[in-house]
Amino acid sequence: MQRFSISVVFYLLILRPFVYGQLDYRFYDSKCPNLTKIVRFGIWSAMANDTRIAASLLRLHFHDCISNGCEGSVLLDASSSFQSEKDANPNRNSARGFELIDTIKANVEKACPSTVSCADILTLAAREAVFLTGGPYWSLAMGRRDGLTANITAANTDIPSPFEPLENITAKFTTKGLNLNDVVVLSGAHTIGFAQCFTFKPRLFDFHGSGAPDPQLDASLATSLQGVCPNQDDSDTNLVPLDAVTTTKFDNIYFKRLVNNSGILGSDQALMSDNRTAQMVINYSKFPFLFAKDFGASMAKLSTVGVITGQDGQVRNKCNVVN
Template sequence: MQRLTSVVFWFLVFGPFVYGQLDYKFYDSTCPNLTKIVRFGIWSAMANDTRIAASLLRLHFHDCISNGCEGSVLLDKTSDFSSEKDANPNRNSARGFELIDTIKANVEKACPKTVSCTDILTLAAREAVFLSGGPFWSLAMGRRDGLTANMSAANTDTPSPFEPLENITAKFTSKGLNLKDVVALSGAHTIGFAQCFTFKSRLFNFDGSGAPDPQLDSSLASSLQTVCPNQDNSDTNLVPLDSVTTAKFDNIYYKNILNNSGILGSDQALMNDNITATMVINYSKYPYLFAKDFGASMVKLSTIGIITGQNGQVRNRCNIVNQN
């Protein structure tokens, strides 16, 4: 694993640097212990909460894909705007806000008014993956925090597990990502859990057939029916997205899809397109390839709609905009 992560690190550090005012050494002199502070905060949290790594990764994705990487998902509602926390993709499911607030407070003690919440969330996602056994990628820093939230964008731009693959792909490409990014970033589902309501339609009377989704392994379907019985009070029950290596970031997710064991319909749909199916097969065979492509896609994701320079601000607290 050490060799794997060092190779991915080399690839991304010495690849093309095209991210404008972001800089790999942005905090070297102003907050030299930033990465250590973030990593320790997440390591400590993971000891008590096995879900937190996946939650942080998801939180970063939801921030960037809907309104750009500017920390808007972290903001509480005000009299001026609604909170993205209350958008359908985030309400009662987005987690990790308190941990980001805690890490921000520790960063403020070491480096007051220096590090944006957006950079902290971006680093947190990488550290969560790395501490779960996944790849490490180099990140250029210098993002600023936005001044408002966009609940409408969070509702419309965030991919849903109920959408067909072409819709999800369109949402990615509208942000400058591509089909490879769709498949690579879907690999984030190698860790984390899903609530029953996100896939229950596959378990009972799928498309009016009176039977489960034929693309779902029959033994898995029976097991899921036990955890997610066909009644409303089971909707929020949790099921691991990868029951084989639930807390380990690896390529088993793709092997599960090949075995018709992708829990979410949007995951299993990757096998319905020749191009994405080929990528799934390759990632299932070659863990290094997945690690490399996932890291590269995360770097691309982390530059969507960023604010730099004199724009935006460095929030004192992540849940509220600084008042002049």
């Protein structure tokens, strides 16, 4: 009996790296062995012409998973039966990367017809985008199926806003099975990418009716941002890098900037207002390898939120429409 128990435990330990619920780390090994190469090449090619695309793909994956689960609903166009999540407030005129995902999907279909879901492609694309910008690489269990509908209400309510207090943002994470550490480390995705002026302009001129900038914002940075984002409506869509030091490199400079009161978004700088999250920020600012390790772990965790597996959902032929 003891030998049998030891054998079972050993078997489970061997199996564990390859199975996550109904997702499998070897899901496409025989079905589509070149999948990762196809996705990586597609992103690498796009990055040559669009330095923002890596951040856009990472954001697109997050918005998909945090609102309706990682089932590719953010990719769907509107239909007669549902509104598109592309039109939700957090996505409208800001979410990008749809055309690239469509292109990658088409290339995957040529190699492996009706095999790889759009949800899996988007999940892989987020990892490859991070990796190609110098960030960590993490193992991903595959086998997600695509959803059959979109949920604009969930997209409007579940995706965190840069204007929300930290406790609200944390609540949106915890309802999805994520925790406070995930909030901090996944915020580190802002080490790449840009923000439109309207997302932080209230911090620059009349913060909470004070007639002055947010006192938590470094004074010299506030002056610089006022030049790019003057107090007029036609500047609302101007872009500012979230990390002006290493804008296109995935590293831990974002956290160093928070420590120095140089976070662009109020929701980012708020991480320094809570003793628990502030200590995490300080640790990540000092130890880049810790950030890389934890970011990969949290991204893998995020990628399992609300997944559809087995015979549920479908593998879409095109990512923007249901079959």
